[in-house]
Amino acid sequence: MMKKLAITIPLILVVSLVGLIAGCGSSSNDGKSSTPSSTPSSTSQTPDYSNKANWLALPSSTKNKVDVFFLYPTVYQQSSPSDPMVCAINNPQMQEGAKAAFSRDATVFAPLADIYAPYYEQAAIAVLQLPLDQPQPTCSGDPAGCRGYLPHV
DSSP states (O other): OHHHHHHHHHHHHHHHHHHHHTTOSOOOOTTOOOOOSSOOSSSSSSOOTTSGGGEEEOOSSOOSSOEEEOOOOOOOOOSSTTSOSEEOTTOHHHHHHHHHHIIIIIGGGTTTSEEEEEOOOEEOGGGGGSOTTSOOOOOOSSGGGHHHHGGGO
16 A cells, blocks of 8 residues: 555656646636637536546556556647637547557556556647747646546555
8 A cells, every 4th residue: 555655646746747837727817718619528627537438548447556647748739720729638639649649658557557547638739839928728627637546546
């Protein structure tokens, strides 16, 4: 149990930092909406991680002594300037990219670990090109599914 906590706590810290670096922090909104055009799969803005459809990988049972909480890289790209800067977790283009990244990067852990990989809101890479004095888009709710993973620990 202590060994699992020793692994889990640093992973949660890393996940939190990744969320901040990805541009999903708080900022002023100036009345401009950064709400994604795709509707999240939950009734609130916070994704419902008790819904299995909101997970790219969610083990049905724990069979290994180690968990891997996998965060795929930013895969969301705006198809046109009118697309939202932040996509919902059920965005088909983002989910397709997430599946490709998962099969390329996370499956190496499968023989040794239970892999947890939530779908999560992503800011498009174009966010990095926004002027700093312009309101930045924000993600809502659970940073990269961290709280959704905790009940499995």
